[in-house]
Amino acid sequence: MKFLRQTLAIAAKDLRSEIRGKEAVNASVSFALVILLLFSFAFDLEPEQIRDIAGGLLWLIFAFAGTLILNRSFARELVNDCLDALLASPVSGAQLFFGKCLANYVLIIIVECVSLPVFAIFYDVRLPQRLALLFLVMLLGTWGITVIGTMFSAMTVNLRLRELMLPTLIYPMLIPALIGAIQLSRVLITGGPLAENFIWFRILVAFNVIFTILALALVEIVLVG
């Protein structure tokens, strides 16, 4: 119970700071909307073609926009040496990591929830009747992005070029999760058979479980050495 309370306190602190400062969310939402707008003018595609590429387009935007949020996750702790104050407190590295993951997850989901209807309007795509399933895929894919991104945000926090290093490091790691999320989203948007693509769902879940466990086990070493 104490573990959960302290973890939620860290998550609430990050969300409160972000709501007041709006450093990352504004940049992330703006980026997602501008890319959606630019792509809608860049390609003159048939409705069927749009539905085919919709999954890929959405997840590339989610991943790029998400990085802007993840970049700030540990970087905001550098101001006033707050990371030292957190590490000196009795909370474990796992609690700190998990709290930050929760806050990042909520923020990225907010960006996605703003981007999705805008995408449907710009590209004239009717969101699938299986919207709940698409949302489930979003939740799973976003957790993968969040876990990997938060872990590498911790690893790169003391690097001078962390804004460049984070995307360079996380995108290769995210390939299995992104492929899974793209395939499932494409099937759901085009109305294809879900049963034949169930393997991607399993890959996505396995990816999340493995990397969440790895991150929780390694974060203390990453943060303190």
Added chain:
Amino acid sequence: MPAASAVSIEGVWKYFGDYPALRDISFNVEGGSCLALLGRNGAGKTTLLRILGGLSKAARGRVSILGKDTRASATRQRIGILGHGIGVYEELSAFENLSLFGQLYGLDDPRRTATEWLERTGLDRVRDGLVREFSRGMRQRLAIARCFLHEPSLLLLDEPFTALDDRAIAVLQDLLKSALAQGRTIIMSTHQLREALELATDVALINRGKLAYRGPRTWEMLEDPGWLYRHYGEA
């Protein structure tokens, strides 16, 4: 009967790249004492304090705080650290900052404790003001409150008097005297020799990562704060 060691440092080495920032440092600090950790800039004082606080690991050697490993949760529960940074969040209010750390330290009633410490440090009138709007002195008093909030048994203070305004110095001196009277242990690195030596019961001097002197504070040091550097400092 001798007091039990609150801090035990045995053969600690720390490297930054190939450069040995700490070289075979060994000493103990007895419970209830106040150790002034002295040395020139770059001597290794902050590095040693970071290792004691569990914020960095020694390359070699062993450190135990109150008989336990520095990264043990129970150890951190009993340490208060005041470093170069104030360790409070700009986008949170003074009250939110102290409540947050109260929760992280597992206090029974973090909100009540936060309110009490805001009063003790004279920040109760700005309790809901965001830290980003605070003056430097107010931020420092908030940092002092954060450090003392959970009533730590061991205080690790890195240059605690640097850049403090008069009011913050008075608040900190009172708290340190009261902490010593309650039997808590203090390790304080500083360049402000007079203030430190007035409070200290013991002194350690580090020269280029090596321990040059470790012993009780003597009347010579108190009368002439430069005495220690002249006798044990670098040539």
